[in-house]
Amino acid sequence: KAGVTQTPRYLIKTRGQQVTLSCSPISGHRSVSWYQQTPGQGLQFLFEYFSETQRNKGNFPGRFSGRQFSNSRSEMNVSTLELGDSALYLCASSWIPGTSGGAKNIQYFGAGTRLSVL
Amino acid sequence: GESVGLHLPTLSVQEGDNSIINCAYSNSASDYFIWYKQESGKGPQFIIDIRSNMDKRQGQRVTVLLNKTVKHLSLQIAATQPGDSAVYFCAEKIGNNRLAFGKGNQVVVIP
Numbered sequence: 257k258a259g260v261t262q263t264p265r266y267l268i269k270t271r272g273q274q275v276t277l278s279c280s281p282i283s284g285h286r287s288v289s290w291y292q293q294t295p296g297q298g299l300q301f302l303f304e305y306f307s308e309t310q311r312n313k314g315n316f317p318g319r320f321s322g323r324q325f326s327n328s329r330s331e332m333n334v335s336t337l338e339l340g341d342s343a344l345y346l347c348a349s350s351w352i353p354g355t356s357g358g359a360k361n362i363q364y365f366g367a368g369t370r371l372s373v374l
Numbered sequence: 375g376e377s378v379g380l381h382l383p384t385l386s387v388q389e390g391d392n393s394i395i396n397c398a399y400s401n402s403a404s405d406y407f408i409w410y411k412q413e414s415g416k417g418p419q420f421i422i423d424i425r426s427n428m429d430k431r432q433g434q435r436v437t438v439l440l441n442k443t444v445k446h447l448s449l450q451i452a453a454t455q456p457g458d459s460a461v462y463f464c465a466e467k468i469g470n471n472r473l474a475f476g477k478g479n480q481v482v483v484i485p
C-alpha cells in the first residue's frame with residue numbers, strides 16, 4: 257500500500273505570492289491533517305479534514321486554508337506569503353471510521369513540502 | 375530531521391547500548407500518546423503508541439512508559455543501532471484527531 261504522498265517536495269516563492277500544496281492520503285484513510293514544522297516552533301497543527309469538512313483548526317492566521325476532496329485528497333493554500341512561512345509542511349492521514357483506538361488513530365506522515373519564501 | 379538552527383536535547387549513545395528518551399506532556403486529560411522518529415529529509419515515522427489506561431507497552435526493541443501522575447512519557451530503545459539515529463518526538467492527542475508534539479530529542483548513535 258502506498259504511503260502518504262505530498263507534492264511538490266520543494267517550492268520557492270517570494271513574499272506576497274500564494275501557494276498550494278497537495279496531499280494524497282493512504283488509500284482508505286479519510287482524515288487528513290496538516291502540520292507546519294520549523295526549527296523555532298517545532299511541529300504545529302494547522303488543521304484537519306474529514307469527509308471534506310474541516311473538523312479542527314490550529315492557531316494560524318486566515319491566510320492558511322485547506323480543503324479536502326471526495327477522494328480524501330487534500331490541498332492547503334497559503335496566501336500573501338511572508339518570510340516566516342518558510343517551513344516544512346507535513347500532511348498526515350489516518351483512518352477514522354469506527355474509531356475506537358488502536359491502529360485507527362495513528363497518523364501517518366508524508367515526506368513533506370519544503371517551502372522557502374524569499 | 376528539521377533541527378537545523380534549533381538546539382535540541384541530544385542523547386549520544388554507544389551502538390548496542392540502551393537509549394531512554396524522556397518527554398513531559400501538558401494536558402492531564404490526554405488519553406492517547408505516540409512516539410515518532412524523524413530522519414533527515416523525511417516525515418515523522420510512527421514508532422509506538424499507548425493509551426492512558428496503560429502504563430507500559432512494548433514493541434520490537436522499543437518500550438513506552440507512561441506516568442500519568444507526573445505527566446511523563448519515556449521511550450526506551452534496546453540495543454541501539456546506527457539506524458536509530460534520528461530526532462524523536464512524543465505527541466499527545468488533544469481534541470479530535472489533533473496531535474500536539476514535543477520539541478524533540480536528537481539521538482546520535484556512536485558506532
